[in-house]
Amino acid sequence: MSRRSGTIGRVFADRIWQVYDSDxxxxxxxxxxxxxxxxxxxxDSVCETTAGLLERLGWGSSIFRMRDLDIAPCKxxxxxxxxxxxxxxxxDPAREIAREFIRSDLAVFITPIVFGGYSHELKKGIDRxxxxxxxxxxxxxxxxxxxxxxxxxxxxxxxGILPARDPEEEAIFSQLLLRNSINMYxxxxxxxxxxxxxxxxxxxxxxxxxxxxxx
Amino acid sequence: xxxxxxxxxxxxxxxxKSASARVSLVLTEPLETAGWxxxxxxxxDADEDELLTSILSADLxxxxxxxxxxxxxxxxxRRMEVVVEKRRRTPVEEKAPRFVSILNCGFVEPKHNETxxxxxxxFASRARFEWYGSISLGCAGAMRRRIRxxxxxxxxxxxxxxxxxxxxxxxxxxxxxxxxxxxxxxxVTWRRIAKKNGLSKGDLLAxxxxxxx
Ligand SMILES: Cc1cc2nc3c(=O)[nH]c(=O)nc-3n(C[C@H](O)[C@H](O)[C@H](O)COP(=O)(O)O)c2cc1C
Numbered sequence: 001m002s003r004r005s006g007t008i009g010r011v012f013a014d015r016i017w018q019v020y021d022s023d024x025x026x027x028x029x030x031x032x033x034x035x036x037x038x039x040x041x042x043x044d045s046v047c048e049t050t051a052g053l054l055e056r057l058g059w060g061s062s063i064f065r066m067r068d069l070d071i072a073p074c075k076x077x078x079x080x081x082x083x084x085x086x087x088x089x090x091x092d093p094a095r096e097i098a099r100e101f102i103r104s105d106l107a108v109f110i111t112p113i114v115f116g117g118y119s120h121e122l123k124k125g126i127d128r129x130x131x132x133x134x135x136x137x138x139x140x141x142x143x144x145x146x147x148x149x150x151x152x153x154x155x156x157x158x159x160g161i162l163p164a165r166d167p168e169e170e171a172i173f174s175q176l177l178l179r180n181s182i183n184m185y186x187x188x189x190x191x192x193x194x195x196x197x198x199x200x201x202x203x204x205x206x207x208x209x210x211x212x213x214x215x
Numbered sequence: 216x217x218x219x220x221x222x223x224x225x226x227x228x229x230x231x232k233s234a235s236a237r238v239s240l241v242l243t244e245p246l247e248t249a250g251w252x253x254x255x256x257x258x259x260d261a262d263e264d265e266l267l268t269s270i271l272s273a274d275l276x277x278x279x280x281x282x283x284x285x286x287x288x289x290x291x292x293r294r295m296e297v298v299v300e301k302r303r304r305t306p307v308e309e310k311a312p313r314f315v316s317i318l319n320c321g322f323v324e325p326k327h328n329e330t331x332x333x334x335x336x337x338f339a340s341r342a343r344f345e346w347y348g349s350i351s352l353g354c355a356g357a358m359r360r361r362i363r364x365x366x367x368x369x370x371x372x373x374x375x376x377x378x379x380x381x382x383x384x385x386x387x388x389x390x391x392x393x394x395x396x397x398x399x400x401x402x403v404t405w406r407r408i409a410k411k412n413g414l415s416k417g418d419l420l421a422x423x424x425x426x427x428x
Contacts, residue, residue: 028427036296073259073290076227076281082408085421102424115337117286117330120293127283134420135405137322137398144322144394150426172333179285179330 025060027213030100030154033065034111034122040067042161046110046194049202050159053209054106062100066121069093073124080131086149087131094128102132104154106213107186109177113160113193116172129184140182148185155188156181157212159205163196188212218251220373221273221312223258223266225280225291230257234319234356239279241363242317242350245370246275258294266294267301275313275373276344278335282320285330299341307343314344315369315379319356323390323397327353348379354391361386 031050035043047063054061071094079089088095101107111122118126136147158177162169174191181189192208194201222243226233236255243253254269258280270276280291287295316335318328328351339346350369352362365386369379390397409419 073227073288074283076233076288081419082405082414083412085409085414085419086423099424103427105427114292114296115334115341117292117334120289120296123283123286123292124289127289129284132424137401139394139398143324143327144398149420150422150424152427154427168333169337172330172337175330175333176285179327183284 025058027058027106028060028062028100028104029054029106029108030097030104031061031063031108032097032110032122032125033063033067034109034119034125035065035067036112036119036121037067039112039119039161042194042196043110043112046159046161046201046205050108050110050205050209053202053206057209057213059106062104064093064097064100064125066125069125071097071124071128074127074130078130078135081135085131088128090128094125097125098129098132101129101154102150107154107156109156109158111158111160113162113166113169113173116169117176126180133183143182145183153185153187155212156184156186157190157192157208159192159194159208161194161196165195188214218249219273220246220251220253220275220277221269222253222255222277222279223261223294224255225258225278225288227259227288227290229259230255233281235279235281235317237358238317238319238352238356238366239277241358241366242277242279242370242373245367246374249371249374251275251374259290261294263297267298270298270312271305273312274310275315275347277315277317279317279319280331282318282328282331285327286334287331295338295342299338302342311343311345313347313373313378314339314342315347315349315373317350317352319352321353321355323353323392323394325351325353325388325390327351346378347373348383350379350383350387352387354397357391359391362391 033043033047051061071092072090111119133146134149137144138147160173170193177189177191190208190212222239224230224236226235230236318331320327332349365383369383372380
């Protein structure tokens with residue numbers, strides 16, 4: 001695995017998003033940091049830990065700190081299917097996220113768990129991923145889904161932050177990731193729950209990373 | 216009996232053209248007939264204060280939203296976060312507003328909405344609303360007799376102060392048309408729309424982003 005001089009420091013010095021040493025790496029991840037203004041510091045530290053672990057594995061990462069990005073909500077117009085196939089008509093950072101998503105082997109969704117699901121900051125980027133699929137319908141297993149536009153899609157790792165144990169919200173979060181993985185053609189999917197004030201998060205995330213990237 | 220219903224529309228397509236709006240109109244008809252006043256707010260542009268005061272004065276809140284990636288659209292989640300934050304800081308009232316969620320999705324099977332319904336239920340509990348049931352629809356909220364009947368039965372029950380009856384689930388849970396027919400019909404429709412836009416079959420399959428090696 002090749003890797004140049006990327007450092008976490010550089011990544012986080014940049015306010016918005018940063019790709020580091022990507023093009024040289026054999027594997028790439030796209031990290032969406034969906035921390036809201038209230039959950040910022042925890043989400044940022046999870047993000048930093050995850051990026052550090054990936055860097056140690058020799059992966060290139062693109063990190064998007066969603067709360068700093070001006071991303072319009074999906075309008076539900078489907079122009080990305082029937083007017084400008086494969087790309088949203090709105091030109092904002094969501095396009096870059098979709099582009100990185102398709103280039104990546106792993107997508108990491110970092111979020112405070114909100115009613116079991118994603119924060120609005122994370123979701124505003126996910127909603128705009130619809131152009132990476134085709135409008136056509138097909139069977140996936142025993143269900144109807146959209147046909148894939150690309151041959152490969154990244155595996156999914158969802159890292160959800162909770163103030164304390166909450167079996168119902170944790171179950172919803174896992175179910176959401178599983179359902180997303182079917183819609184997004186992810187071959188591997190994992191959910192990782194981090195509790196507020198939890199000390200050693202690195203080992204936990206590392207374990208989940210290993211499971212989802214098969215390493 | 217209390218008679219103020221608040222309908223929150225969670226579709227970017229708005230309060231008139233969206234499937235979410237159309238579906239909610241069928242449900243609220245029996246309420247209006249029974250003398251309820253029904254107020255509609257579009258979650259995408261609702262003023263925060265108006266949203267919060269409307270919620271506090273409602274006896275029944277109906278969220279009607281599309282399914283976006285197995286969950287709710289981002290702006291809907293944002294409004295939910297705001298509502299819960301606000302409710303945390305307001306005193307507990309004697310009678311909590313009742314809450315019903317209607318979700319519609321693009322695929323033929325209504326069960327795709329299940330995860331999002333769990334999220335709605337969690338939201339309701341966090342917001343101290345009384346859970347009064349959910350309705351999940353497939354086929355982009357297409358209206359057939361059986362679906363219309365389900366919505367009317369639900370509306371009638373709600374107008375009398377009862378939650379969505381189990382019968383509604385029985386009427387709405389099965390796909391409206393055979394799944395293969397939906398796939399074939401849907402695909403023909405997409406191709407027709409693309410052609411009208413001057414795009415060939417091949418154009419529709421464009422891959423503007425460089426895939427991973
Ligand atoms: C960004 C986006 C994501 C969507 N995700 C799903 C999905 O996960 N499952 C599904 O069945 N339909 C999905 N749909 C389809 C919508 O739920 C469907 O078109 C719905 O009927 C729209 O309702 P509305 O007219 O009220 O906006 C998605 C649509 C968009 C634009």
